Amino acid sequence: MEIGATVKEPGSTRRNKTGTWRTFKPILDKEKCIECDNCILFCPDACISPEYEINYDYCKGCGICAEECPVKAIKMERER
Amino acid sequence: MTLEILSTNRAVAEAVKLAKPQVIPVYPITPQTSISEYLAQFVANGELEAEYIRVESEHSAISACVGASAAGARVFTATSSQGLALMHEILFVAAGLRNPIVMANANRSLSAPLSIWNDHQDSIAERDSGWIQVYVESAQEAFDSILISYKVSENKKVLLPSMVCLDGFILTHTVEPVEILPKDEVNNFLPEYEPEHAILDPEKPMSLGTFTDPNYYMEARYQIEEATQRSKKIIEKVNKEFHETFKRKYNFIEEYRCEDAEIVLVAMGSLCSTLKELVDEFRKEGKKVGLLKVRVYRPFPHKEISKAIKNADKIAVLDKDITFSMGGALYTDIKAKIRDKEIYNFILGLGGRDITPQNIKEIIEKTEKPEKDITWIGLKEES
Numbered sequence: 001m002e003i004g005a006t007v008k009e010p011g012s013t014r015r016n017k018t019g020t021w022r023t024f025k026p027i028l029d030k031e032k033c034i035e036c037d038n039c040i041l042f043c044p045d046a047c048i049s050p051e052y053e054i055n056y057d058y059c060k061g062c063g064i065c066a067e068e069c070p071v072k073a074i075k076m077e078r079e080r
Numbered sequence: 081m082t083l084e085i086l087s088t089n090r091a092v093a094e095a096v097k098l099a100k101p102q103v104i105p106v107y108p109i110t111p112q113t114s115i116s117e118y119l120a121q122f123v124a125n126g127e128l129e130a131e132y133i134r135v136e137s138e139h140s141a142i143s144a145c146v147g148a149s150a151a152g153a154r155v156f157t158a159t160s161s162q163g164l165a166l167m168h169e170i171l172f173v174a175a176g177l178r179n180p181i182v183m184a185n186a187n188r189s190l191s192a193p194l195s196i197w198n199d200h201q202d203s204i205a206e207r208d209s210g211w212i213q214v215y216v217e218s219a220q221e222a223f224d225s226i227l228i229s230y231k232v233s234e235n236k237k238v239l240l241p242s243m244v245c246l247d248g249f250i251l252t253h254t255v256e257p258v259e260i261l262p263k264d265e266v267n268n269f270l271p272e273y274e275p276e277h278a279i280l281d282p283e284k285p286m287s288l289g290t291f292t293d294p295n296y297y298m299e300a301r302y303q304i305e306e307a308t309q310r311s312k313k314i315i316e317k318v319n320k321e322f323h324e325t326f327k328r329k330y331n332f333i334e335e336y337r338c339e340d341a342e343i344v345l346v347a348m349g350s351l352c353s354t355l356k357e358l359v360d361e362f363r364k365e366g367k368k369v370g371l372l373k374v375r376v377y378r379p380f381p382h383k384e385i386s387k388a389i390k391n392a393d394k395i396a397v398l399d400k401d402i403t404f405s406m407g408g409a410l411y412t413d414i415k416a417k418i419r420d421k422e423i424y425n426f427i428l429g430l431g432g433r434d435i436t437p438q439n440i441k442e443i444i445e446k447t448e449k450p451e452k453d454i455t456w457i458g459l460k461e462e463s
Contacts, residue, residue: 003239003277004178005300007287016293 018045022061024076026054032073039065039074081259088219088251091258092158092184092244093118095226097128098266099182101156105133105144109163110196111248112186116158138163142170142181149179150288151280154230154273157181160248161188161202168206174241175210175304177288178277180233181241182226183211187349187400188248189431197432198248199400200348204409210304212242212311213377215348219256221375222246224328227261227270231318234273238311240304245377247350249432261326269325308379315376332381334373335388337363341370343447344389346410347398348374351435355398358440369444374410382417395423396447402427407454424450428457 002008028039033052040048047059054065066074086094092115096104104123106116122128131148135141138159145155159167164185174181185203189195203213214229216222222244229242246252278288292300315332323329336356338344345355352373362369372388374381389395395418399408406412411425426443429435439457446455 001296001299001303003303004176004288005290005292005296006177006277007290008284010285012287 017057019055019057019059022056022059022079024061024063025056025079026059026061026063026065026074027077028052028054029073029075032071034071034073036070038068038070042068083257083259085255086219086258087114087253087255088222088246089114089186089253090118091219091223091256092226092246093122094258094260095223096156096184097122098261098263099156099227099230099270100128100154100272101130101182102153103131103133103144103148103155104157105135105141105148105155106157107135107138107141107159107163109138109160111188111252112158112160112163112184114252115184115186119156119158138166139170142167142174142183145181145183146170146174146177146179149174149181150177150278152273152275152278154234155179155181156183158184158186160186161190161196164202164206165190168209171206171209171211171241173289176300178239178304178307179241180230180239180273182229182233183241183243184222184226185243185245186248186252187215187245193431195431196248198250199430199432200245200409201401201430203243203245204401206243207378207409210240210308211378212238212240212308212315213245214242214375215245215377216251216375217350217352217373219251219254219258220328221330222251223258223260224322224326224330227266228315228318228322228330230273231270231321232311232315235311235314235318236276238307238314239277240307240311245349250350265325269321312379312381315379330375332374332376332384333388334375336371336373338370338372338388339391340368341391342368342393343396343444344370344372344392344394345396345398345440345443346372346374346385346389346414348377348410349400351398351400351429354435354437355440358437361437362444367444377410380413380417382413385414386418389418389421393422394447395421396443397423397425398443399425399427400429402430411454422450425454426457427454433458 397411407425
């Protein structure tokens with residue numbers, strides 16, 4: 001650590017993996033998915049890619065994607 | 081050597097002028113005010129090239145110090161009592177960001193009841209802020225301590241702020257002969273501050289004072305602990321260099337007739353001058369009394385204290401402050417580190433209550449025949 005916790009490179013926030021805050025983890029069942037893109041549009045952390053890959057480094061497990069999925073393809077599972 | 085007859089506040093301002101800070105944010109408060117007035121005068125006269133910021137409070141004064149120091153400037157401020165209390169929040173920021181700020185604190189009691197007179201409660205209340213604390217006994221010591229403090233604080237192994245504590249009125253407004261050191265010699269002793277870890281430079285972008293989650297915070301705090309421990313060696317080194325250059329010797333502590341003393345009085349600040357006189361009087365009466373003055377309070381010099389009192393039977397610690405139900409701060413610190421001595425505590429001089437030779441005689445009697453651990457001295461009978 002730098003003296004005085006000084007941050008000497010830009011963009012260091014990316015190293016802060018906020019996904020560690022998560023209690024519930026969204027699991028997408030691609031078999032059920034109808035590719036409506038609701039989850040991508042509603043995710044407040046932009047954690048779902050156009051290919052429907054969930055970025056667990058930053059997903060905080062809010063569950064909005066599961067709520068908005070019209071075919072219930074996303075399940076929220078408790079983190080262990 | 082040229083001696084000038086100056087108040088301690090003036091001596092502090094003269095030392096600051098020689099240290100050449102680039103930014104001076106300061107808010108007036110009794111009994112520090114004349115330091116800020118002298119500095120304002122020096123800047124207005126062109127004697128000191130600095131940005132003098134007339135802030136709206138002490139909270140802003142120290143905040144501006146932090147900002148300026150983070151930009152790479154050498155800074156100075158001064159305050160007292162309620163002003164220091166208002167700075168409380170930012171004192172921790174200054175230490176955490178490792179800003180080598182130097183401040184003079186004119187020791188004054190804290191309200192309520194409101195008092196403008198001297199005791200040590202204001203700076204003692206800030207002892208955990210991460211600042212180095214030095215308590216001075218005279219105008220000359222105040223002058224020298226400002227220069228020493230800059231050199232210690234700005235050392236790359238330290239990078240911690242320093243507080244030079246001088247007793248309100250007893251020192252601040254008392255006029256004494258002071259040697260003002262020659263400019264070129266001070267420049268050699270204290271070259272310009274060369275900031276590395278914190279500087280406003282578009283070529284070296286950096287973020288200061290960022291948010292840290294539990295992954296980082298504890299290490300940052302531990303760095304302050306390590307720097308404080310390291311500062312002991314640096315203080316020793318700077319004291320030695322000061323002695324070689326300017327022929328005045330300072331240490332963490334000062335021993336006065338301690339080596340064969342049966343009772344050693346321990347105190348800080350201007351009270352020590354009175355105590356030296358009284359030690360001589362006790363010695364004439366055949367009482368083996370000595371004095372141990374604690375000059376550097378943080379980092380706490382417990383090894384030096386332990387060595388100085390090793391031959392004594394009993395220790396009397398005199399505190400101008402109180403940690404309620406536990407005694408004075410110096411007493412609790414000494415008790416925590418020194419286990420094999422009979423140590424008694426005397427609370428005195430709060431809110432400017434005079435400390436008389438009679439009080440000290442009472443302290444010696446009560447140390448010879450102790451009734452309790454902690455005794456308040458000089459209380460009026462009606463209370």
